[in-house]
Amino acid sequence: MYLVNSLKLIEKLKIWDAKKKIDTPFILWPKQKEFLQTILSNKKVILLKKRQIGASQLTAADSLVQCMAQKNWTCLVLSITQDDADEYLKRAYDMYLTLPDDIRAACPVKKNNSLMEFPWGSRLLSLSASKGRSKTADRIIIDEAAWIKKLKSNVDLREVLLNVMPTLDLQQTDLIYFMLSFWLA
Numbered sequence: 001m002y003l004v005n006s007l008k009l010i011e012k013l014k015i016w017d018a019k020k021k022i023d024t025p026f027i028l029w030p031k032q033k034e035f036l037q038t039i040l041s042n043k044k045v046i047l048l049k050k051r052q053i054g055a056s057q058l059t060a061a062d063s064l065v066q067c068m069a070q071k072n073w074t075c076l077v078l079s080i081t082q083d084d085a086d087e088y089l090k091r092a093y094d095m096y097l098t099l100p101d102d103i104r105a106a107c108p109v110k111k112n113n114s115l116m117e118f119p120w121g122s123r124l125l126s127l128s129a130s131k132g133r134s135k136t137a138d139r140i141i142i143d144e145a146a147w148i149k150k151l152k153s154n155v156d157l158r159e160v161l162l163n164v165m166p167t168l169d170l171q172q173t174d175l176i177y178f179m180l181s182f183w184l185a
Contacts, residue, residue, distance in 0.1 A: 007028070011027060012100065015057060015095060026057075032055075035047065040062070043175070045175070045176045045177075046176075056143055060077075060095065060124075061092070063124055064095060064116075064124060066138075066139070067116065067123065067124050068107045072120065074123045074124075074137040075123070075137060075138065076132065076135050076140045077126040078127060078128070078141070078148075078164075079144065084143070089113070089115075089124065089126035092124055093109075114126050114127055125137070128154075129153040134163075135164075135167065136167050137167060139175075139176065140164050140174070140175050140176070141177070142161075142178070143178060144178060145160075145177040146179050
């Protein structure tokens with residue numbers, strides 16, 4: 001039931017089609033629907049993926065939906081750099097702006113560079129990988145985990161996981177992280 005509600009609202013969102021230069025309905029592919037079901041029914045998910053399959057867009061959409069539907073629900077997104085984190089949040093906010101006016105009126109949001117916040121306390125917080133320490137969340141997404149390295153992020157993936165471990169241990173926090181499949185080969 002929860003998956004259906006999430007899916008219905010996600011498919012009301014629109015995403016930018018760079019080729020056509022228009023917003024287009026976010027209609028999920030069968031594998032994306034399968035991934036959505038996986039993240040909604042499992043606490044820890046590691047996705048081995050290729051680039052540009054829409055996984056980040058889907059987790060942004062679902063996290064947005066969860067923030068809109070639940071009180072005091074927080075999603076923490078950790079990206080390679082702050083620029084990457086800002087881009088992730090921008091995509092979520094751009095999808096929010098495509099919702100029908102009545103839905104946006106019922107779910108008003110405040111946004112700054114790293115945070116979308118709803119009046120009922122739910123938040124989508126997007127930070128660089130080096131800033132995840134001492135944050136609490138209901139869901140933690142580590143985006144492009146394979147590229148989190150000291151040279152670019154000032155931390156490596158091991159440190160990021162150690163930083164979020166207290167949150168994972170204390171709460172029933174979801175953890176989703178993406179590894180590029182070619183990186184493991």
